[in-house]
Each structure stands twice: as C-alpha cells, then as structure tokens.
C-alpha cells in the first residue's frame with residue numbers, strides 16, 4: 616500500500632484491521648527516521664478553568680455548576696513556569712478555558728516574560744482570534760487548538776457556541792501567522808464512525824499540522840454525555856500511528872500518561888509513532904479542578920515528576936529532552 620496517498624476509504628479500512636501490527640511497525644520506523652529517538656517532555660500549566668463555552672463533553676463547560684472555578688494570579692503563573700523551567704522543561708503549554716478575564720495584553724505579557732527565559736511557549740486558550748497576532752509578537756511559538764471532530768454535524772452538536780468552519784478558520788490563521796500549529800481530535804465520540812476518524816486524520820494532513828493531540832473520549836459525570844461509552848485506547852493508538860504515517864514530522868503526544876502504566880503497556884506507549892509526553896505542572900488546589908474529563912491525579916511535585924519521567928523514558932531506551 617502506498618502510505619503517502621492514503622484515501623478516506625484506505626484509512627477506515629486500516630483502522631478496522633484485525634492485526635494492526637504491520638502498521639504500528641511502519642509508524643514506528645517513520646518516527647525513527649523523521650524524529651529520532653528523542654521524547655519531548657512538555658509542561659502544561661492550566662491557569663484558569665473558567666470557560667464561556669458549553670462543549671457537551673467537557674467538565675469545564677459553563678453550565679457545570681459543580682466545579683469550583685479558579686484563576687491563577689499572574690505572579691503564581693510565572694512562579695510555576697519558573698519552577699518548570701528550572702526543573703528542565705524547555706516548553707510550557709499555557710492552557711485555559713475560553714476565559715475573557717485573561718485579555719490579550721495580560722496573556723501577551725505572560726508569554727513575553729516566559730519566552731524571555733528561553734522557554735518555548737505554547738498557548739492553548741481556544742478561539743481567541745484577535746489575540747493570535749499579539750501573542751505571536753510577544754514570543755509564543757506554538758498554538759494548540761484541537762478540531763475535536765471533522766464531522767461538521769457532530770461538531771456543531773457537541774459545540775453549541777461554535778462551528779467546525781470557525782475552528783478551521785482559526786487554525787488556518789494560526790498557520791498563516793507562523794505558529795507551529797497543533798490540532799487533534801477525540802476518539803470514540805458518540806455518533807463517530809471509522810470514516811469520521813479517517814476524515815479527522817485527513818484534516819490534520821490538509822492543515823499540515825505541526826502537532827496533533829489524539830486522545831480517547833472519556834465521559835465526564837457532570838455533562839450531558841455522562842452515560843456515553845468511553846473511547847477505545849487501542850483505536851486511539853491506531854489513529855496516532857496513522858497520523859505519524861500521514862505526517863512524518865508532526866509532534867505526536869503519547870495518548871496515556873506513562874506514570875499510570877506498567878509492564879508491556881508502558882513498553883509500547885511510544886511504539887505507535889508518538890514522540891511527545893505532556894506533563895501537568897499545575898499546582899494544587901488548581902490541578903484537580905481542571906477536569907475536562909475525570910482523572911485521578913497525584914499532586915504536582917515539579918522537579919520530582921520531571922526526574923521520574925526522564926528515568927521512565929530512559930528505561931524505555933529513548934532520550935528525554
């Protein structure tokens with residue numbers, strides 16, 4: 616099969632394969648050739664869980680009255696970013712809900728300060744189009760805005776305040792401004808098919824994404840989708856492998872945290888073509904309040920978490936950076 620020109624039908628067929636091993640092997644080989652053995656560790660700092668949107672799958676959606684909302688103070692944000700930098704993180708992802716409190720000037724100031732230390736700053740704060748230019752100017756080098764699903768009807772059902780068309784306009788604008796642009800999608804959304812996932816993968820390619828976050832849908836108990844069936848980890852890994860094949864140079868985070876795995880599962884976490892690990896540096900009490908989907912997380916200890924992660928990556932024969 617010519618992997619370079621995979622069609623929607625080809626991709627859906629591959630996702631349904633009984634034995635996916637040859638595709639994993641191909642993805643891993645492409646990863647080795649295009650990205651080497653390095654694993655990039657990214658720090659994520661979730662500085663506000665306020666959000667003006669009501670995405671149906673998200674625990675932070677504005678209709679959820681059961682979540683305590685927080686905004687970190689600018690000095691807290693900088694202090695945490697500094698600790699991450701000192702612990703060896705070279706990239707910080709500044710993430711929040713769509714929170715109008717953090718106006719462009721304030722965000723740009725934070726970016727400027729953090730970038731001045733030599734840290735690469737990724738911003739992930741949603742569809743805040745007027746801010747994109749000033750953030751780039753302030754020194755942000757990457758922007759992460761997942762498209763979530765390439766099925767326009769499904770997208771519009773899940774995002775009452777938005778449209779897939781608007782999302783794509785934002786992604787194209789980010790690309791045009793010179794951001795390393797990240798998108799991504801969820802696997803296992805109710806109503807999604809293998810053909811939808813094939814379209815998700817082709818959209819990543821069409822946008823020529825520099826990063827892609829692909830993760831399983833996990834129902835949150837305080838959302839309208841609380842009864843839905845969670846996405847399959849295996850299908851998620853298959854999507855990552857196909858993303859590697861379609862976009863050899865793309866940064867692809869591993870779909871599950873290394874810390875919660877053991878044995879064989881841990882050994883294969885990168886074998887689908889992933890080359891990035893994201894690690895939360897958000898301090899308590901905020902970390903457990905940033906719950907897009909339910910997760911049981913240990914409190915943050917920035918230097919210790921980083922050192923442990925490096926050890927785990929080295930133990931897998933890969934090089935942490």
Ligand code: SF4
Nearest residue numbers: 666668670673676712
């Ligand atoms: S997914 Fe993002 S934009 Fe949507 S409600 Fe959650 S935090 Fe807000």
